[in-house]
Amino acid sequence: MKFTDLTRREISSLPVYQPGKPTELLAREYGLSLDTIIKLASNENPLGPPPESIEAIQSTAAGVAFYPDNSGYELVHAISAKYGFSPEQITLAAGSNEIFYRLCDLFAEPGAEVVVGEYAFISYRIAALLAGAKLVPVPMPDLIHDLDAMLEAVTPQTRLVFLPNPNNPTGSALPVSEVAAFARSLPEWVIFCYDEAYMEYQDESLDVQSLIDDGIKIIGTRTFSKIYGLAGLRIGYGYSDPDLAELLNRVRPPFNTANIAQAAAIAALSNDSWIKMSREVNNAGRQQLFKGISEAGFDPIGENGNFLLFKVDKATTIAHSLQEMGIIVRPLAGYGLPDLLRVSIGSESQNAYFLEALSKVTS
Numbered sequence: 001m002k003f004t005d006l007t008r009r010e011i012s013s014l015p016v017y018q019p020g021k022p023t024e025l026l027a028r029e030y031g032l033s034l035d036t037i038i039k040l041a042s043n044e045n046p047l048g049p050p051p052e053s054i055e056a057i058q059s060t061a062a063g064v065a066f067y068p069d070n071s072g073y074e075l076v077h078a079i080s081a082k083y084g085f086s087p088e089q090i091t092l093a094a095g096s097n098e099i100f101y102r103l104c105d106l107f108a109e110p111g112a113e114v115v116v117g118e119y120a121f122i123s124y125r126i127a128a129l130l131a132g133a134k135l136v137p138v139p140m141p142d143l144i145h146d147l148d149a150m151l152e153a154v155t156p157q158t159r160l161v162f163l164p165n166p167n168n169p170t171g172s173a174l175p176v177s178e179v180a181a182f183a184r185s186l187p188e189w190v191i192f193c194y195d196e197a198y199m200e201y202q203d204e205s206l207d208v209q210s211l212i213d214d215g216i217k218i219i220g221t222r223t224f225s226k227i228y229g230l231a232g233l234r235i236g237y238g239y240s241d242p243d244l245a246e247l248l249n250r251v252r253p254p255f256n257t258a259n260i261a262q263a264a265a266i267a268a269l270s271n272d273s274w275i276k277m278s279r280e281v282n283n284a285g286r287q288q289l290f291k292g293i294s295e296a297g298f299d300p301i302g303e304n305g306n307f308l309l310f311k312v313d314k315a316t317t318i319a320h321s322l323q324e325m326g327i328i329v330r331p332l333a334g335y336g337l338p339d340l341l342r343v344s345i346g347s348e349s350q351n352a353y354f355l356e357a358l359s360k361v362t363s
């Protein structure tokens with residue numbers, strides 16, 4: 001008898017999360033030197049974290065023999081001081097991804113329904129199916145979440161609705177006024193997870209706190225993996241009504257966030273000018289990529305976050321050819337979008353190198 005004969009039924013049909021290919025793997029596969037590889041596949045910050053975070057990592061390193069503070073007191077209070085949520089509202093997690101899984105642990109039991117956009121970030125889908133719930137994917141015309149259709153998909157069995165704004169991989173974003181109206185229309189038995197992974201790149205953000213204050217069952221999720229440049233440390237958080245935070249804290253594993261990660265995140269919150277600079281680099285990089293991709297004969301899509309998409313025949317083959325030249329981008333076949341390539345916005349020189357390679361492999 002095989003292990004797979006013994007697993008829970010939902011495991012066999014679980015989609016597998018496909019991460020951007022690690023640079024080390026590509027170096028091994030193609031015999032390339034690591035420092036010649038450019039990864040534009042996981043929407044990371046090309047500037048990395050602010051210097052304060054590096055210092056905090058170095059000065060915390062000697063303490064790794066000890067378990068971290070399980071309550072993450074200092075980081076929780078730093079988040080609270082910066083954004084005005086009370087410490088009781090905050091749940092720390094090993095990346096915002098973990099919050100999605102914990103929400104499903106709490107609410108997505110077999111028989112429950114979880115509503116997601118068909119091209120929404122794939123983690124929600126995996127977390128819901130893993131928990132044994134029924135997934136209700138809602139069509140996204142023109143790659144944009146359709147809030148009316150999502151509302152119509154809600155039934156008495158619905159327990160969770162996930163909405164990333166902007167969404168990855170489609171890069172689409174909805175006006176926050178529409179999201180607020182949607183949140184207010186949901187019935188009281190539905191928990192609304194509003195994923196703000198790319199919020200720092202956006203000009204407007206939803207006032208999640210006022211919805212929480214009005215008794216709407218919403219949780220905002222945020223990450224240090226994107227603009228804060230700390231993806232490798234796996235740290236993010238949710239903020240919600242304290243009752244929900246208490247439940248989430250009950251089901252998360254003890255010590256789920258590392259002491260180095262907590263320290264680096266606290267330091268990252270203190271450097272607003274790094275965030276401003278990262279946004280500026282991102283905006284300039286988007287223009288550079290839009291121009292270059294258009295000149296190469298393709299139509300770039302995506303005004304949000306730190307990535308964009310374009311349509312190209314045989315996107316997966318093109319991605320492989322780019323890999324042979326040391327450039328990692330993300331084909332979206334796994335999302336059911338086989339003719340789209342997603343490219344993260346890199347530094348000026350990374351973008352230029354990518355554009356040069358794109359022209360070569362597509363001409």
Ligand SMILES: Cc1ncc(COP(=O)(O)O)c(C=O)c1O
Binds near residue numbers: 164168
């Ligand atoms: C929309 C969205 N939400 C959440 C995440 C997960 O981020 P984290 O690294 O905090 O788990 C990502 C990462 O790519 C994302 O694109």
